[in-house]
Amino acid sequence: MARVSQEHLDARRRQILDGAALCFARNGFHATSMQDVLKEVDLSAGAVYRYFSGKEELIAAIVSEVLGEVRAAFEAAAEQTPPSSPDRLVADVLSNTLALRENLTVDGQPAFPRLVVQVWSEIPRNEALAEVLREGYGSVREAWARIVRLYQGSGRMRTDIEPDHVARTMIAAVLGFIAQQALFGPVPVEVLRDGLRALMSMTDA
Template identity: 80%
Template sequence: MARVSQEHLDARRRQILDGAALCFARNGFHATSMQDVLKEVGLSAGAVYRYFSGKDELIGAIVGEVLGSVRAAFEEALRQSPPPPPDELVATVLGTVLASRESLRIDGRPAFPSLVIQVWPETLRNEELAAVLREGYGSVRAAWAKIVEDYQRAGMMRPDIEPDHVARTMIAAVLGFIAQQSLFGPAPVEVLRDGLRALTSMRDDRAPADGPPLG
């Protein structure tokens, strides 16, 4: 019997993950059965279960893969000294993640934002998925904090703000932007880039108020 190449195995695994992601984004995790996944990918149960034991393992693999790609993008940014400014960095990282899943579409619309929205409530009942998300979130947060420290050392960012506070805020901005895409339709990452650019360029030139306090 001929040996199956690693390239074939990887392609089959990719096929299963992409098909499952479409099912989950379209109908949610609870409404999607393994039969739905089998139908989507056009494979037998034996072929799919060779790679994944069930829905929970599929979900964990999809989430872990996305978070891994985000972490890798930030680690690449850390190799630059100093890293690109926050608006450019966010647009580059998010744009890379979205582009890598551009082919996954539901009725012509990108499926990835809807998939992200589906993940959040699922973590409330799936402790293994919650653990995957916590680990991934923690690594992305740590990478962002290191980038902020580089900004501060380079004089690009005020030094009196805790790096982790900036990291949490930037992650919140990205997640909020993805949620908007799921709820209100696609928008280019340049929208987020330009908004961050405007916010980070603000100066507070207000003079302190004179006179006695009111009251």
């Protein structure tokens, strides 16, 4: 029997994840069946179940992948000397995250913001997914806090604010921006960048 290459396996896994993400964004997690996913990716049940045991494992894999990308981007930023300013850094990371999924659309609109909202709605009833999110966002917070400490150490940011407080605020800004995209439609990431830049420019009266 011919040996299947790792490239083929990775491409198949990518196909399944993208198809499932579209289904979840389009109809919600509970209204989506595995049959819907099979139809979307045009694969047999055996082909899909070789990679994922069901919907719960699919959504967990999608979430873990996204948060892993975001964490890695912020960790890479922390290695820069000096790291980019918060407005630029947030805009760059969010732009890259969205660009990787720009081919996923629902009714002509980006699917990713809608998918994020669907994931949030699952947290109260899905403890396994909630744990994936807690772990993922926790690692992003740690990466952000590390960057904040670099800002503070170089004199670019005031030192009387706990780094974790800044990290939580930046995550909240990104999540709020994504929620607005899901509600009101896509807008350029530069809108978030400019808003943060304006807030950063304020001085005490």
